[in-house]
Structures are given as structure tokens and as C-alpha cells.
Amino acid sequence: xxxxxxxxxxxxxxxxxxxxxxxxxxxxxxxxxxxxxxxxxxxxxxxxxxxxxxxxxxxxxxxxxxxxxxxxxxxxxxxxxxxxxxx
Numbered sequence: 001x002x003x004x005x006x007x008x009x010x011x012x013x014x015x016x017x018x019x020x021x022x023x024x025x026x027x028x029x030x031x032x033x034x035x036x037x038x039x040x041x042x043x044x045x046x047x048x049x050x051x052x053x054x055x056x057x058x059x060x061x062x063x064x065x066x067x068x069x070x071x072x073x074x075x076x077x078x079x080x081x082x083x084x085x086x087x
Contacts, residue, residue, distance in 0.1 A: 003083070003086075003087070004058075004079075004082055004083055004086055006079055006083075009058075009078075009079050009082055010032065010075060010079060012057065013075050013078050013079070014075060016050075016053050016057075017036075017041065017042075017075075020046075020049060020053075021041055021042060021046060022041075032074060032075040032076045032079075033074050033075075033076045034074055034075075035069070035073050035074055036072075036073050036074060037069065037073055047067065047072060050072060050078075051067065051072070054078070054081075054082065058082050058085070058086065060082060060085040060086065061085075066081070
């Protein structure tokens with residue numbers, strides 16, 4: 001399977017986060033490696049919204065045992081997770 005375009009995926013994920021959790025307010029700044037939970041960006045309910053987005057947008061299935069910070073708690077982790085799922 002073809003590799004994902006990391007820059008595009010990064011942009012799409014960040015756009016989703018700004019729209020969903022910051023209500024479009026892009027004045028809030030965070031780094032790709034910042035923990036969503038530690039920064040207060042996403043709570044446990046937000047993780048469910050995030051997994052739904054990943055499944056719809058990228059056609060991946062997020063299994064229960066994959067719903068861990070190593071996969072879902074930062075933009076960088078999400079990009080790596082999607083790459084693994086798509087390969």
C-alpha cells in the first residue's frame with residue numbers, strides 16, 4: 001500500500017483539532033508532540049470523536065487495545081499510527 005503524505009495528514013489532523021476542540025480558534029498554539037490530554041486539548045470523550053474522525057477520514061479501524069496515548073495523544077503519534085495502519 002502507498003505511504004501516506006505526512007504533511008497532508010498533519011494539516012488535516014490539526015484542522016480537525018482546531019475545528020472540533022478549539023471551535024475554529026487558531027490562536028491556541030500547540031506543538032505536534034504536545035500531549036492532547038496533558039495540555040487539556042482533548043478529554044476522554046474527545047478521544048472517541050478523534051477515533052471516529054480517523055476511521056472516517058483514513059479508513060482505518062481503531063481497535064480498543066489501540067486506544068492508548070502512544071497512538072492517539074499527539075499529532076505526531078497520530079501520524080505514526082495512521083502510517084502503521086495504512087501499511
